[in-house]
Every structure is written in C-alpha cells, then in structure tokens.
Amino acid sequence: xxxxxxxxxxxxxxxxWDPEWEEFQFVGPNLVMLQTLRSxxxxxxxxxxxxxxxxxxxxxxxxxxxxxxxxxxxxxxLGDDLDRLSGVHFTSGNLKWKKLVELGSEKHFDDxxxxxxxxxxxxxxxxxxxxxxxx
Numbered sequence: 565x566x567x568x569x570x571x572x573x574x575x576x577x578x579x580x581w582d583p584e585w586e587e588f589q590f591v592g593p594n595l596v597m598l599q600t601l602r603s604x605x606x607x608x609x610x611x612x613x614x615x616x617x618x619x620x621x622x623x624x625x626x627x628x629x630x631x632x633x634x635x636x637x638x639x640x641x642l643g644d645d646l647d648r649l650s651g652v653h654f655t656s657g658n659l660k661w662k663k664l665v666e667l668g669s670e671k672h673f674d675d676x677x678x679x680x681x682x683x684x685x686x687x688x689x690x691x692x693x694x695x696x697x698x699x
Contacts, residue, residue, distance in 0.1 A: 568604045570651075571599065571674040572615040572634055573693045576641075590632070593641050597673065597692060605648045612620055613638075613650045614663050614672070616679075619654040661687075 570576055576597050579588040604611050615634065638646050653663050661682045664672055673690045674680055680689035 565608050565610060566670045567610045567612070567668045569612045569614045569667060569669040569672045569685075570601055571660070571672075571676065571679065571692070572613050572617065572637075573674040575673055576601070576613070577637065578695050580695045591695070593637070594692070598641055600673065602642075602645055605645055607680075610650045611648070612653060612667055612669070613649070614653045614655065614660045614667070614669075615658050616655045616660065618656045625677045 573579070574594075576594055578591050578594050580591050581587075582589040599616060601611060613634065617634070633641070635650055638649070638652075642649065653667070655663055659682045660672070660674070660679055661684060664687055665684060669687050671688045672680070672683060673692050675692045675694050677691065680691060683689045
C-alpha cells in the first residue's frame with residue numbers, strides 16, 4: 565500500500581481563463597484525475613488531498629466563479645468513494661512538501677511546477693496538464 569497525494573485546484577478540478585471576468589473560472593471536474601484517484605483507492609493506497617487553499621476560506625460560501633468548496637466537490641464527484649479518502653489537508657498558501665513528508669507521500673499529482681520542483685527526494689511528482697495552455 566502506497567501513500568498517494570493529489571492537489572485540488574486544477575488537478576482534480578479544471579479552470580479556464582474568462583476574458584470577461586479577467587480571471588480563471590471553474591469549469592468542472594478533471595475526470596481523468598478523478599479516475600486516477602479512484603484507481604489508487606481501489607489498489608488499497610492511502611489517498612490524501614493536499615491543497616494550498618486556506619481552511620477558513622473553505623468554510624466560507626464560495627465566490628462566484630471560484631467553483632465549489634472542496635467538501636461539496638468531493639461529495640458530488642466521489643460519492644461513496646469519499647469514505648475511503650484518508651484526508652484533506654490545507655497548507656494556507658505554503659508549499660505542500662512539508663505536509664507531504666509528514667504524510668509519507670510517495671507520489672504527488674499537481675499542476676504547479678513550483679510545487680513539483682520543491683518535492684524532496686523520495687516523492688515522485690506527476691505533472692497534471694491544465695486547460696490554461698501554459699504548459
């Protein structure tokens with residue numbers, strides 16, 4: 565059994581640039597990554613979501629266009645598989661590597677190259693493509 569971690573925004577979700585609002589807008593789930601998460605659960609892996617979001621923001625009503633809260637999204641898109649998720653962790657804007665080390669993560673999925681470059685030896689980083697076209 566491995567410990568596997570997933571970023572949330574632009575990894576389990578997808579956003580696109582909205583020129584009218586001049587910001588990225590939530591457009592839906594990343595179905596490929598949700599299936600990857602489920603596959604790890606099916607293999608018996610310990611799966612965590614590690615996000616740089618701030619927990620207090622997660623508890624507030626979402627801002628229009630920002631997409632659902634993590635808990636709402638996971639209930640909607642994981643359903644019964646949510647019970648097999650080991651946890652959701654917030655780093656409040658800090659790089660995730662410390663939390664990943666604490667959890668014993670062996671593999672981390674993330675869209676952010678800065679997060680992946682900061683991973684210590686022993687954690688395999690998997691780059692997740694986004695809809696931004698900036699890769």
